[in-house]
Amino acid sequence: MSDDLDPITPEAALDYYLDTRRYDLADETYKSHRYRLQSFVRWLTSEEYGDGEIVNMNDVDLRTVHAYRVFKREENFPDDDPCNAVSMSGQVSTMRKFFEHLSDIKGVPSDFHERIRLPKIQHGEGVDERLLDAERASAILDHLHRWEYATPQHISFLIFWRTSCRLGGLQALDVQDFDREEGALEFRHRPEEGTPLKNDKGGERDVSLKPRVADVIEDFLESPHREDVTDEYGREPLITCREGRPSKGTIRNWVYFWTQPCQIGEECPEGRDPDECEATERDLLAKCPVNFSPHPIRAGSITAHRDAGTPREVVSDRGDVSEKILEKHYDQASKRQRMRRRREHIPDNL
Secondary structure, rough: OOOOOOOHHHHHHHHHHHHHOOOOOOOOHHHHHHHHHHHEEEEEEOOOOOOOOOOHHHHOHHHHHHHHHHHHOOOOOOOOOOOOOHHHHHHHHHHHHHHHHHHOOOOOOOOOOHHHOOOOOOOOOOOOOOOOHHHHHHHHHHHHHHHHOOOOHHHHHHHHHOOOOOHHHHHHHHHHEEOOOOOOOEEEEEEHHHHHHHHHHHHHHEEEEHHHHHHHHHHHHHHOOOOOOOOOOOOOOOEEEEOOOOOOOHHHHHHHHOHHHHHOOOOOOOOOOOOOOOOHOHHHHHOOOOOOHHHHHHHHHHHHHHOOOOOHHHHHHHEEEEHHHHHHHHHOOOOHHHHHHOOOOOOOOO
């Protein structure tokens, strides 16, 4: 420990960082930083998981950071999966920012953050290749339409698939954001009322709906399955539960549940018995090896739209994603699928 440093506990260092960054980070980025650094502090102060409890950030060195990276990659906490290359890059990038700010108050050496190297991501590692394919999405929607018609789960899945929206976008929708006459959904950024969009005002857009989709949403608004509630800001959420506007965790669990093949009468690809499988329990849905979170539904929806011939710029506008990012991270079509899309644009006389 250098004599030039001032002692500070890991907990106090985290509080300092979060306080200094509260207003210069977007809400979702702030939450991500908090989550990652809480994990790091938990490891530092744990005698069970770390290399011994660290009570002073002055004692953190490059060996400490390396040990934490190994822990996150090979083991991680029981409630978290081991980090892949992409997740690790995010973890280390946030830690560098943490140490950079901590150096301002002499918690670590001034150049410490510069000596932490980001992991290199090989080509293809930055792309999440999991997506919900169109055939499986149709099977789920058919089941929900028949057996769970106009329930919050049905409407949530329908909007996810038809609009390619993000989880935060779905959660932010109010009744007033549904245009019955035009058949459209209006995604609006309202951070002061707890529902920001990922790209702030730039993420605001109106998305058209097919008449049959708009009809189902209208039925939902009149359905006994919909709770007639307002949130803490006096707004009327489009999607509701008994507590009001459902949390992201609640919506995520709906998706986890209905993307389990066994929930729609299909056999488990892993050969599990649904009556004995722990992953069918409400608190353990994420442990299912074959279900999905909302993100792969978004990726699958975008790919399905492109396969159906929807122009790239249209998909980009509807899904609030740049064309460059769309091609790299969301559109998981094979080379042959991309060839077939281009075929119709090749002139016959060339």
